[in-house]
Amino acid sequence: MAASKAINPDPRYSKLTIGVCPDQWGVWFPYDDKQVAWDKALEEMATAGFSVMETGPHGYFPTNPRLLKAVMDEYGFKVVAGTGWGILHKAEAWADTEAFFRSIGETHAAIGSEYVVHLPPMYRDEKTGDYTDDKVLSTEAWNLYIKNADKLGRIMKEDYGLKMVLHPHGDSHIETEDDIDRVFQATDPEYVGFCLDTGHIVYGGGDPMAIARKYPERIEYVHIKAMDPVIVKKAHDEDWPFVKANLSGASVAPPAGLPEMRELIETLADLDKELYVICEQDMYGCAKDYPLQNAIDTREYLASLGLGVL
Template structure:
């Protein structure tokens, strides 16, 4: 295995072990998750849902440090298109998550928009699309949040487009980037979620290279995706059916994306995040090992540290 010191830093996340919620009896215990990350060969991880890993920064640092692990980012959830008290809701999360993440060295906050269809109950919560006023609130809210995160914590906001959210298609992602300020709001390019709506990560990278701040690596199964879109299957059900599949069996290929982003900025993180909520807890570790081997075998522009 040959790597290049200028390549992207490769890591993984609780999501690749089926973790979507801070507390769910079906999920793998956090201690076992951390141990299996090490066994799979990764150094970098994300925080996952706040409260899954220890929230005391000293305990978290001890748990990570004793295993040789490091934190790349935390995650918050926002509904800034709704206005009202949504900015305060986002900021309250940010105070907790960014405070914890930066205390152990992370420099990024992945921000996921609220879904129009619940990933917990599959209930339709609101319209699938935003009007111009909602788009304006969404963009202004994220720029305000990103500016505050940078000034308060020195952490960078990375917006994550998502299936069953208002920012999912390539056109929607491009509109979001056009209406936001790159000083405060950039993109966590999730290859699987963009491909979920038939987007092209390489074309997006080529069109907006200065806005790519972070990567999530995942692939979609083309056949399951076709049925998902045809039958309007909720995202959570699609995940249970395996729409996010083990690399390299799905799309898009990782090597061209890693190499294109590495040419922009080799300090960017590329975090494996295979949605596997509801999976048997013994299943993720072998997949994580094979995925890491695939990534480091398909490109020289990948590194562990």
């Protein structure tokens, strides 16, 4: 871990390093006029008291490593991870996925990052909610998903020195606890880690604390966020696409929603391992003046529970 890590006076929490990514500012895409401009978001992230960064959608921040490092240095950020969507279950998509992740790897290895977060492609469009893929993968497609996850993780590790972590997500093929169990049982832990996204696990009907306790050795990275259980239940009962759930306010700022943050942070501390814990809140389409104070409030609340410092 880096020297920029915030040191909590209680050593129980000293291995947990809080960070931020563009999702906390409502950013889902490299370019979108509904989103805060990257330079404005970066300035506000620093103002909110963060110093550890996951860069989010590749292309939102500069991808030239010299420029990326310069702008992050200007605001006092250490970049610990890059992020990318990539199709793994279709043979014809492999070349594009590999090329895209190599681009992420080249940028982030050059500036000393440690992780790359693999976001599974959603089976419903992120803006329209229309189905774009099968909701349930065939056995053949799932087996290819696992094979290519291992393959991509090996490339990231051997060619770029980055550990790839798979990320669960609403409206994706890694959503429920059963999906996550299958991933852990099938993937090679040397090349494939797991990003414990607490909000998306709740959205998928799971318990992030139970998963962390069941698979402590596989939890290598964390996205900390909360979901409103009432809206989540309505979304599933009425088969909403995730984009509708997002626009309906499913993702909320703690202490609202689930998981209960005190129990979650205690569970993470119990793992007794170095972890980056990255703040997120899915709110694409939010007012551009909303994220700053919301992020300040979230960071300060989490600090009151031992994650980071006030």
